Amino acid sequence: MAYFDAASALPLHPVAQQALVAAVADGWADPARPHREGRRARLLLDAARETAADAVGCRPDELVFTSSGTAALHRGIAGALAGRARVGRHLLVSAVEHSAVLHAAEAHRAAGGTSAEIPVDRLGRVSPEAVAEALGAAPGPTALVCAQSANHEVGTAQPVAEIAAECRAAGVPLLVDAAQSLAWGRVGGDWSLLAGSAHKWGGPSGVGLLAVRKGTRFAPVAPVDERESGRVPGFENIPAVVAAAASLRAVRAEAEAEAARLSALVERVRARVPELVPDVEVVGDPVRRLPHLVTFSCLHVDGEALLHALDRAGFSVSSGSSCTSSTLTPSHVLRAMGVLSEGNVRVSLPPGTAPDEVDRFLDVLPGAVAGVRAQLAAPVAGPDAARTPGGPAAGETGELVIDSLGKRCPIPVIELARAIGRVPVGGTIAVLADDVAARLDIPAWCEMRGQEYLGETARESEGGPGGSAYRVRRLA
Amino acid sequence: MAYFDAASALPLHPVAQQALVAAVADGWADPARPHREGRRARLLLDAARETAADAVGCRPDELVFTSSGTAALHRGIAGALAGRARVGRHLLVSAVEHSAVLHAAEAHRAAGGTSAEIPVDRLGRVSPEAVAEALGAAPGPTALVCAQSANHEVGTAQPVAEIAAECRAAGVPLLVDAAQSLAWGRVGGDWSLLAGSAHKWGGPSGVGLLAVRKGTRFAPVAPVDERESGRVPGFENIPAVVAAAASLRAVRAEAEAEAARLSALVERVRARVPELVPDVEVVGDPVRRLPHLVTFSCLHVDGEALLHALDRAGFSVSSGSSCTSSTLTPSHVLRAMGVLSEGNVRVSLPPGTAPDEVDRFLDVLPGAVAGVRAQLAAPVAGPDAARTPGGPAAGETGELVIDSLGKRCPIPVIELARAIGRVPVGGTIAVLADDVAARLDIPAWCEMRGQEYLGETARESEGGPGGSAYRVRRLA
Numbered sequence: 044m045a046y047f048d049a050a051s052a053l054p055l056h057p058v059a060q061q062a063l064v065a066a067v068a069d070g071w072a073d074p075a076r077p078h079r080e081g082r083r084a085r086l087l088l089d090a091a092r093e094t095a096a097d098a099v100g101c102r103p104d105e106l107v108f109t110s111s112g113t114a115a116l117h118r119g120i121a122g123a124l125a126g127r128a129r130v131g132r133h134l135l136v137s138a139v140e141h142s143a144v145l146h147a148a149e150a151h152r153a154a155g156g157t158s159a160e161i162p163v164d165r166l167g168r169v170s171p172e173a174v175a176e177a178l179g180a181a182p183g184p185t186a187l188v189c190a191q192s193a194n195h196e197v198g199t200a201q202p203v204a205e206i207a208a209e210c211r212a213a214g215v216p217l218l219v220d221a222a223q224s225l226a227w228g229r230v231g232g233d234w235s236l237l238a239g240s241a242h243k244w245g246g247p248s249g250v251g252l253l254a255v256r257k258g259t260r261f262a263p264v265a266p267v268d269e270r271e272s273g274r275v276p277g278f279e280n281i282p283a284v285v286a287a288a289a290s291l292r293a294v295r296a297e298a299e300a301e302a303a304r305l306s307a308l309v310e311r312v313r314a315r316v317p318e319l320v321p322d323v324e325v326v327g328d329p330v331r332r333l334p335h336l337v338t339f340s341c342l343h344v345d346g347e348a349l350l351h352a353l354d355r356a357g358f359s360v361s362s363g364s365s366c367t368s369s370t371l372t373p374s375h376v377l378r379a380m381g382v383l384s385e386g387n388v389r390v391s392l393p394p395g396t397a398p399d400e401v402d403r404f405l406d407v408l409p410g411a412v413a414g415v416r417a418q419l420a421a422p423v424a425g426p427d428a429a430r431t432p433g434g435p436a437a438g439e440t441g442e443l444v445i446d447s448l449g450k451r452c453p454i455p456v457i458e459l460a461r462a463i464g465r466v467p468v469g470g471t472i473a474v475l476a477d478d479v480a481a482r483l484d485i486p487a488w489c490e491m492r493g494q495e496y497l498g499e500t501a502r503e504s505e506g507g508p509g510g511s512a513y514r515v516r517r518l519a
Numbered sequence: 520m521a522y523f524d525a526a527s528a529l530p531l532h533p534v535a536q537q538a539l540v541a542a543v544a545d546g547w548a549d550p551a552r553p554h555r556e557g558r559r560a561r562l563l564l565d566a567a568r569e570t571a572a573d574a575v576g577c578r579p580d581e582l583v584f585t586s587s588g589t590a591a592l593h594r595g596i597a598g599a600l601a602g603r604a605r606v607g608r609h610l611l612v613s614a615v616e617h618s619a620v621l622h623a624a625e626a627h628r629a630a631g632g633t634s635a636e637i638p639v640d641r642l643g644r645v646s647p648e649a650v651a652e653a654l655g656a657a658p659g660p661t662a663l664v665c666a667q668s669a670n671h672e673v674g675t676a677q678p679v680a681e682i683a684a685e686c687r688a689a690g691v692p693l694l695v696d697a698a699q700s701l702a703w704g705r706v707g708g709d710w711s712l713l714a715g716s717a718h719k720w721g722g723p724s725g726v727g728l729l730a731v732r733k734g735t736r737f738a739p740v741a742p743v744d745e746r747e748s749g750r751v752p753g754f755e756n757i758p759a760v761v762a763a764a765a766s767l768r769a770v771r772a773e774a775e776a777e778a779a780r781l782s783a784l785v786e787r788v789r790a791r792v793p794e795l796v797p798d799v800e801v802v803g804d805p806v807r808r809l810p811h812l813v814t815f816s817c818l819h820v821d822g823e824a825l826l827h828a829l830d831r832a833g834f835s836v837s838s839g840s841s842c843t844s845s846t847l848t849p850s851h852v853l854r855a856m857g858v859l860s861e862g863n864v865r866v867s868l869p870p871g872t873a874p875d876e877v878d879r880f881l882d883v884l885p886g887a888v889a890g891v892r893a894q895l896a897a898p899v900a901g902p903d904a905a906r907t908p909g910g911p912a913a914g915e916t917g918e919l920v921i922d923s924l925g926k927r928c929p930i931p932v933i934e935l936a937r938a939i940g941r942v943p944v945g946g947t948i949a950v951l952a953d954d955v956a957a958r959l960d961i962p963a964w965c966e967m968r969g970q971e972y973l974g975e976t977a978r979e980s981e982g983g984p985g986g987s988a989y990r991v992r993r994l995a
Contacts, residue, residue, distance in 0.1 A: 044555075046548075046554075046556055048548070048549070048552060048554060048556070048557075051548065051549040051552055051557075052547055052548050052549050052754070053547070054544075054547050054548075055543050055544075055547055060543065063539075063543070064540070067531050067536065067539070067723070068530075068531075071528055071529070071530050071531055071718065071724065072522075072524070072527065072528050072530075073524070073527040073528050076524060076527055076835075076837060077823070077826055077827065077830070078522075078524060078826070078830050078835035078836070078837075079520075079830060079835060080522055080524070080835055081524075081527075081835075110586030110587070110590065110725065110753065110756070111586070111752075111753030111754050111756075112753070112754065113744070113752050113753030113754065114586065114752070114753050117742055117752065142744060143742070143744065143752065143753070146741070146742035146743065146744055146752065147742045149741065149742065150741035150742040153741060240754070242547065242754060247543070247756075247758065247759075248547065248754055248755065248756040248757060248758060248759070249586065249725040249756035249759055251753075265622070265625065265626035265629060266593055266619070266622035266623045266625065266626040267622065268589070268618060268619065268622055276587075276589050276590075276593065276619065276622065277586065277587030277588070277589030277590050277593075277619070277727075278528070278587050278588065278589065278716070278718060278724055279724065280586070280587075280723075280724040280725035280759075281724060282723065282724060283723075283724070283725055283756075283759070347553070350553055350554070351553065354553070354554050354555060359552075359554035359555060359556055359557075360554070361552060361554075
């Protein structure tokens with residue numbers, strides 16, 4: 044059994060466990076009360092704040108604890124926007140931010156603000172130039188820029204210091220979502236706000252942190268009270284905060300050595316997976332990346348089925364494929380990068396992962412992928428695909444139409460792959476599909492197979508979503 | 520050493536402690552993930568929801584967990600108001616609600632809504648008639664009524680079922696803040712929303728609960744995500760939620776016996792304190808009340824000094840006096856009740872409190888109060904006070920003016936008490952004071968001393984707050 048989903052959550056670090064039990068005994072009282080139990084709780088809270096601030100690289104009075112990383116992002120973004128509401132109401136977020144940031148942007152728009160996404164390259168990288176361009180293209184003064192320190196799905200590390208410099212030059216504050224990288228080190232650069240989440244570094248659930256550097260305009264969103272500098276209302280969760288701070292210090296002490304070790308294991312996965320599994324796209328920046336995380340997508344594979352196959356084989360991983368999410372849309376991160384989303388697997392190694400666990404994963408993966416492909420009767424890779432016989436030929440328009448309406452990913456792509464051999468080189472196929480993943484995966488398939496993607500046209504339908512026609516020209 | 524501040528927070532119940540440690544091991548993963556660790560976390564979360572819903576008296580799908588009782592109130596109020604925004608924007612809250620409710624009302628007004636407070640009687644009781652009257656007097660359709668199940672400062676239990684019936688008749692939802700009473704039993708009556716807080720019943724910090732009964736219009740405040748039925752965003756704090764639910768069930772099993780036992784101890788305090796300490800007002804409903812809580816105010820006593828004296832003597836209690844709060848205003852609860860606020864002490868007994876601890880408290884209290892009074896050179900009680908000699912006589916207007924500007928509670932009242940003997944029966948004194956506690960305590964003093972309170976007039980001042988003149992006629 045191996046848990047390779049560290050980027051979702053980590054089990055409690057032993058230091059956090061010890062600190063939690065101790066602080067439950069000593070830190071349960073109300074720190075606002077002047078009695079001995081309250082004073083003891085206050086001391087624990089103050090000490091935890093100092094520890095966390097030191098790890099973040101800010102002053103203790105710049106840091107507040109929230110109830111989750113999501114709460115830190117929501118409060119940070121709303122507070123920064125409100126603090127600069129008189130300057131402007133435009134919000135810029137990178138296209139690969141955590142959904143909590145995108146939800147905050149959505150709420151901002153619903154409240155009358157504007158927002159735009161800063162595009163990324165195919166590696167998922169937000170370039171400082173793209174930030175500068177987005178700042179220049181804003182419909183009015185930009186109130187805030189949000190950029191993560193490293194991506195949660197593909198591991199790409201962002202050039203935060205350079206982005207911060209662009210923002211500083213434009214006089215716009217930068218909020219950094221450091222949830223994925225805080226375990227590995229401080230976030231450099233002249234950022235204005237920073238958010239983190241304890242269960243990502245082995246701390247307990249229920250703790251986020253928000254740093255707001257002095258000089259940053261900030262108007263906490265009401266209602267608040269006198270707790271946490273008037274920025275986060277409600278009774279402080281001191282035992283969990285103490286455990287969070289203690290474990291952050293502990294993981295930092297081990298970070299450099301562990302990063303080197305896990306990075307080598309990730310490198311092994313990055314190198315071996317494309318050798319072991321046909322038709323795989325490893326995504327994300329191969330160099331500037333988180334040490335413990337690697338993501339790849341497998342053509343003609345149902346992500347959910349692959350996850351279940353790996354789970355049965357004893358490996359817990361995650362996926363950005365649409366089939367595993369409740370929304371039935373593929374990961375916005377993969378979409379923004381323009382990479383294949385089907386059969387997507389994210390491997391994120393917890394500290395202490397043994398090399399032989401990774402080797403066992405590499406042993407198991409090819410069979411798991413092959414099993415899912417066989418179940419879906421997916422065509423085999425390579426030039427053979429174009430020789431698949433049978434089925435109707437192209438219609439009167441000279442175009443073969445494949446009706447994949449109502450079929451979920453990766454079926455539309457598999458049907459396209461099966462049919463491509465039935466049109467002559469130079470001929471076209473139109474795939475009718477209403478699974479939005481097709482928008483990502485059909486162009487990705489064309490690129491992987493050397494076929495030409497001609498574009499998408501929305502279909503008219505009587506009642507209900509009509510989907511789109513995705514047109515492809517056979518080149519090979 | 521005795522901790523008598525249960526109404527602020529309780530140490531973790533042993534059942535909660537066990538459940539927390541077990542759930543930290545089994546429930547740390549993301550319950551939204553389909554792998555085994557995620558499924559195990561999901562099962563724990565679902566089981567905790569069933570347990571908590573059973574204790575609350577609602578369906579599991581009507582209950583969500585929040586990060587604190589305050590968060591439950593804030594989300595519940597905002598969601599209910601937004602759900603009925605098209606009906607009306609008026610919010611009614613009882614005048615003795617927890618500050619989290621008052622802060623939510625303030626935020627609602629800041630966002631363009633209206634709100635009003637439902638007055639209480641001298642026992643702190645919200646009568647169904649007062650609710651009906653407030654509903655009738657609303658400037659427009661009322662969107663929501665908030666009333667607590669029992670008061671956190673004075674222990675008065677509210678007639679929730681009758682209030683709910685009034686609200687139901689008017690077609691207005693009722694939100695009940697059940698934070699103080701949930702340990703003791705379900706809240707009866709046809710309420711629409713209910714909020715609770717785990718650390719009040721011996722559960723961990725970091726867990727609140729919000730029940731929204733089916734049929735209640737509710738629009739969660741953005742941003743949210745797919746967690747907790749789309750009502751509370753962010754990673755669920757499953758270990759704490761499991762511990763909260765387990766301890767709620769455990770305290771309920773002991774509730775009836777423990778309530779009877781603590782209620783008798785509270786009765787002892789209610790009866791003995793006025794016998795042991797001169798010039799004390801025991802406040803709150805003597806019969807319809809929380810079993811474990813009693814509050815009294817001591818004339819001519821600095822609440823903070825008394826708390827420190829009791830703390831040194833080994834007793835941790837709380838106070839609604841202005842001097843112990845960061846805002847320097849006396850408790851809004853005592854103000855709404857119109858009772859004395861100075862030297863206020865709240866005793867709230869944790870489960871398991873031994874009778875001899877209460878007896879020791881009763882032994883220590885008179886000396887502690889006397890010590891603080893001696894330090895303040897407060898006049899002794901009874902008819903002697905009127906015979907205090909010396910000092911200037913009444914001025915030209917026939918009125919003695921006492922300048923207590925810049926002096927904190929209870930000094931203005933003490934100076935009034937010292938001076939009353941210097942005016943003839945029928946004569947008047949004007950006390951100039953800028954501590955807002957005087958507004959509450961001078962009338963209360965008059966009532967306790969059988970003098971006539973004539974009213975307050977705001978003073979003009981050159982720059983800065985001028986305070987008020989409080990006029991008193993000597994009758995005895």
